Amino acid sequence: MKILVCITNVPDTTAKITFIDNDTKLNKAGVQFIIGPYDDYALARAVELKEKLGGSVTVLHVGGADADPQIRKALAIGADDAIRVDSDPIDSYFVASQIAHVAGQNNYDLILMGRESIDFNSGVVHGLVGEMLGIPSYSPVMKLEIEGTTATLAREIDGGKETLSASLPLVLGCQEPISEWKIPNMRGIMTARTKPLLVVEPVSVEEFTVPENFSLPAPKGACKMIPADQAETLIKLLRTEAKVI
Amino acid sequence: MSVLIFVELDNGSVKKTSLEAVAYGAEVAKMTGTTATVLALGKADISSLEQAGAFGASKVLHASDDKLTHENSLAYADVLAQAVKQEDSKIIILAKSGLGDAVAARASAKLKAGIVSGVTELPVINGGFTVKRSIFTGKAFSNVEIKSDIKILVVKKNAIEAIESSEKATVETFSPVLRDQDFQASVGTIEKASSELSLTEADIIVSGGRGMKGPENWQPLLDLAKALGAATGCSKPVSDLDWRPHHEHIGQTGIKVAPNLYIACGISGAIQHLAGVNGSKYIVVINKDPEAPFFKAADYGIVGDVFDILPKLTKAVEDLK
Numbered sequence: 362m363k364i365l366v367c368i369t370n371v372p373d374t375t376a377k378i379t380f381i382d383n384d385t386k387l388n389k390a391g392v393q394f395i396i397g398p399y400d401d402y403a404l405a406r407a408v409e410l411k412e413k414l415g416g417s418v419t420v421l422h423v424g425g426a427d428a429d430p431q432i433r434k435a436l437a438i439g440a441d442d443a444i445r446v447d448s449d450p451i452d453s454y455f456v457a458s459q460i461a462h463v464a465g466q467n468n469y470d471l472i473l474m475g476r477e478s479i480d481f482n483s484g485v486v487h488g489l490v491g492e493m494l495g496i497p498s499y500s501p502v503m504k505l506e507i508e509g510t511t512a513t514l515a516r517e518i519d520g521g522k523e524t525l526s527a528s529l530p531l532v533l534g535c536q537e538p539i540s541e542w543k544i545p546n547m548r549g550i551m552t553a554r555t556k557p558l559l560v561v562e563p564v565s566v567e568e569f570t571v572p573e574n575f576s577l578p579a580p581k582g583a584c585k586m587i588p589a590d591q592a593e594t595l596i597k598l599l600r601t602e603a604k605v606i
Numbered sequence: 607m608s609v610l611i612f613v614e615l616d617n618g619s620v621k622k623t624s625l626e627a628v629a630y631g632a633e634v635a636k637m638t639g640t641t642a643t644v645l646a647l648g649k650a651d652i653s654s655l656e657q658a659g660a661f662g663a664s665k666v667l668h669a670s671d672d673k674l675t676h677e678n679s680l681a682y683a684d685v686l687a688q689a690v691k692q693e694d695s696k697i698i699i700l701a702k703s704g705l706g707d708a709v710a711a712r713a714s715a716k717l718k719a720g721i722v723s724g725v726t727e728l729p730v731i732n733g734g735f736t737v738k739r740s741i742f743t744g745k746a747f748s749n750v751e752i753k754s755d756i757k758i759l760v761v762k763k764n765a766i767e768a769i770e771s772s773e774k775a776t777v778e779t780f781s782p783v784l785r786d787q788d789f790q791a792s793v794g795t796i797e798k799a800s801s802e803l804s805l806t807e808a809d810i811i812v813s814g815g816r817g818m819k820g821p822e823n824w825q826p827l828l829d830l831a832k833a834l835g836a837a838t839g840c841s842k843p844v845s846d847l848d849w850r851p852h853h854e855h856i857g858q859t860g861i862k863v864a865p866n867l868y869i870a871c872g873i874s875g876a877i878q879h880l881a882g883v884n885g886s887k888y889i890v891v892i893n894k895d896p897e898a899p900f901f902k903a904a905d906y907g908i909v910g911d912v913f914d915i916l917p918k919l920t921k922a923v924e925d926l927k
């Protein structure tokens with residue numbers, strides 16, 4: 362079983378987001394970066410599958426060297442080796458093209474991703490990669506078992522879930538409860554230092570989208586407090602003032 | 607050259623979020639001097655398809671093959687690409703959802719089209735074509751210029767105020783070529799609470815957190831939801847503890863919702879929860895702790911015990927009727 366796990370390098374979920382350089386760049390000062398939480402689920406399941414079925418787990422990231430600590434963490438969690446495509450992750454199409462290029466040179470049985478990155482929240486890279494490689498893609502996947510060359514999975518659909526089985530290779534976008542996040546142990550951290558991290562140049566891709574600038578939501582007005590013993594006033598306000606009921 | 611809108615069906619009827627996408631597409635069609643065409647797949651109620659006209663579409667392409675009734679992003683993307691070629695469409699609109707994103711992604715790769723997901727407003731078209739999208743789970747926005755010849759926009763709820771007319775669209779049969787390779791997966795079980803109002807479609811959501819103390823205490827919350835015609839949601843620990851089903855869990859790692867009204871009961875307002883609700887128009891917070899961070903994100907707040915307050919609210923709603 363050869364598994365590729367694609368990870369993002371994103372601001373921690375509690376990070377305060379601000380921009381610099383005339384709102385054209387994320388202000389990284391004081392922001393802690395992490396492996397995307399959904400990618401972390403994908404990685405955890407990949408490591409479990411490897412332990413059960415044998416094979417290897419490769420992590421892949423498209424981005425700059427500032428992601429290397431997160432890539433090392435993925436290696437410490439149990440991936441065997443890593444590839445970093447050394448380029449700004451320009452947009453979903455660009456990132457997917459890089460992933461599809463790497464995947465095209467190695468025959469992975471399974472390409473696991475997060476259901477979405479928490480910076481761009483697109484939820485599209487898995488579909489793009491699947492189509493570029495001509496293989497199926499499913500997301501969000503909450504359960505995954507492999508037997509021989511068949512994957513049985515449960516995915517969330519609007520208001521419920523569905524199970525299906527499909528032949529490998531597949532691209533899957535993962536979410537909980539597919540697995541539990543893993544924390545690297547001391548041995549993992551030691552061995553991660555010497556595991557291979559291959560840095561490769563990007564392939565050229567036509568530029569489809571160009572980011573212009575960023576902005577923040579308008580600040581929220583003050584919260585109108587209603588005394589607990591007059592709770593029913595709330596319902597009146599929702600009808601006459603907010604006009605939502 | 608028409609703007610093409612892919613709609614999702616639920617039991618043969620066009621979903622509300624998709625009708626909003628139709629309204630969005632129709633507005634873009636107006637801006638670009640063309641018409642709006644809808645693509646609907648699988649078993650459908652024809653009168654519901656005609657209703658797309660009320661939101662500004664002039665034509666609906668309906669591929670009625672029953673093989674397309676089951677949600678299948680592989681086949682849907684292929685059919686969408688065929689419709690794009692037939693209509694010579696340059697702009698494709700979908701409503702944001704797991705399915706919408708998957709279909710858009712695969713169509714993007716087929717058509718070599720630039721794709722932007724999470725669009726929150728109408729595009730700015732003046733020489734270029736720029737869209738505003740939500741990023742960092744609602745904590746920020748980004749303006750993006752799309753330069754490709756074909757453009758795919760996946761649009762968030764509330765990106766446009768959909769106004770309904772009494773027009774009807776003409777429904778045309780569309781007969782795409784279906785590829786066997788897109789139907790290889792075998793579907794096992796589908797668990798779907800069909801009577802339940804879906805969270806992503808709901809105008810009002812009543813949501814509970816750990817402050818509800820246990821699954822046996824949910825009734826007052828369900829009563830208020832029922833009185834309001836609302837869907838119910840919960841915080842992550844609540845679904846982790848199995849008090850409520852996983853698909854109700856809202857937030858960074860759960861569902862992102864954008865109702866007109868979100869009522870949070872006994873939820874502290876952790877940043878990861880807020881990430882899933884910051885698209886809501888109005889937020890009401892009920893919490894016994896006046897320092898709960900959720901009040902900072904709220905429009906209306908009540909400091910008090912949920913078990914006191916919920917029945918009072920339910921009664922007040924019933925009194926309105």
Ligand SMILES: Cc1cc2nc3c(=O)[nH]c(=O)nc-3n(C[C@H](O)[C@H](O)[C@H](O)COP(=O)(O)OP(=O)(O)OC[C@H]3O[C@@H](n4cnc5c(N)ncnc54)[C@H](O)[C@@H]3O)c2cc1C
Nearest residue numbers: 815816817841842857858859872873874878879894895912
């Ligand atoms: C990477 C990551 C991702 C996460 N993703 C999510 C996510 O998607 N969604 C999510 O919800 N959380 C998420 N979390 C968890 C999040 O950080 C919080 O722990 C969680 O939201 C807290 O849930 P809660 O508000 O229900 O519980 P608590 O924080 O325990 O809050 C309970 C609240 O109820 C109030 N209360 C208690 N009794 C009463 C009463 N009788 N009447 C009124 N009020 C009462 C208390 O004052 C308190 O404010 C994530 C965490 C991490 C680290």
Ligand SMILES: Nc1ncnc2c1ncn2[C@@H]1O[C@H](COP(=O)(O)O)[C@@H](O)[C@H]1O
Nearest residue numbers: 367423450474475477478483484485486
């Ligand atoms: N720069 C990147 N490098 C590697 N994988 C990525 C990158 N961006 C996105 N992905 C993968 O694609 C998934 C979906 O991302 P997105 O479509 O941006 O929401 C993520 O959870 C990752 O697994």
